[in-house]
Amino acid sequence: MNTNEAKQIRIEEYLHSLGYNPVRRQGNSLWYKSPFRDEQEPSFKVNTERNLWYDFGAGKGGNIIALARELYASDSLPYLLERIAEQAPGVRPVSFSFGKQALSKPSFQQLEVVPLSSPALLSYLRQRGINTELAKRECREVRYLTDGKPYFAVGFPNRSGGYEIRNKFFKGCIAPKDITHIRQEQPKETCYLFEGFMDYLSFLTLRLERCPERPDLNGQDYIVLNSTSNLSKAIRPLGDYGRIHCFLDNDKAGMEAVQELREEYGLRIRDASHIYGGYNDLNDFLRGKQSGQSEHQQQKPEPEKGQRQEEQPKKKNKGIRM
Secondary structure (H helix, E strand, O other): OOHHHHHOOOHHHHHHHOOOOOOEEEOOEEEEOOOOOOOOOOOEEEEOOOOEEEEOOOOEEEOHHHHHHHHOOOOOHHHHHHHHHHHHHHOOOOOOOOOOOOOOOOOOEEEEEEEOOOHHHHHHHHHOOOOHHHHHHHOEEEEEEEOOEEEEEEEEEOOOOOEEEEEOOEEEEEOOOOOEEEOOOOOOOEEEEEOOHHHHHHHHHHHHHHOOOOOOOOOOEEEEOOOHHHHHHHHHHHOOOOEEEEEOOOOHHHHHHHHHHHHHHHHHEEEOHHHHOOOOOHHHHHHOOOOOOOHHHOOOOOOOOOOOHHHOOOOOOOOOOO
């Protein structure tokens, strides 16, 4: 997908595919509760005639690429186009009804949360390089109906009862959106901070691969922001720790988040992003995928004669122990 193709997607249809529906319509404007934060009154407007959005709470707006930049907290255009393209199969024309009755049906109907077991979801996680046994421990399988059609996704719970949900074609959130705080049984001095749960799972996978006998997975607490827009929600709980290791994305949003934390907590903050320098995030590092590189651009070794591709041994990442 290129820039022009992305701009042809209707923003309201794209938001609907992510699970966000408008609260009301005023002329050519659809009003939403902002996808960037929790709020009671809608402050996010989509101009359906111009196909532009504006968030009055954040003072930001623009086209669909600017929207993706905020949703995925990245300034990398190839990365943003890849995220939009991943979502494209779920984008379809939608009409919203506003009257005295319900404004719109919930995007996630007949929600069911069960242990993670779907072969398709486990295959998706393996494609992302994630250890599936770890994923089964940390995540759930979320099943739901949208427009009467059944869907399912990997669900990662947050502290407020909501879920970040992912599958091969979809990235979204079941409200309320919040951070995830993972505490060990015994109080810890150190907390590891991640932007998204795929990075958290990537860290656990890397530790298990490199130190299978003593991975030290419970040697520290963890906080997953589930978006850098949630950073303010993490400030207070992070204050309980003497050391805070930041595994955030190697982009502008990630760097700004680390700087904000340093202004708050000074030398307690340690930026660990140099470990995966040259990669957009920890999951790309796990997969050996360079920043801005699409899946089909990655070079994969040919299997030896008579050996199936899936029998190839998994290539280990090298570098600093994490």
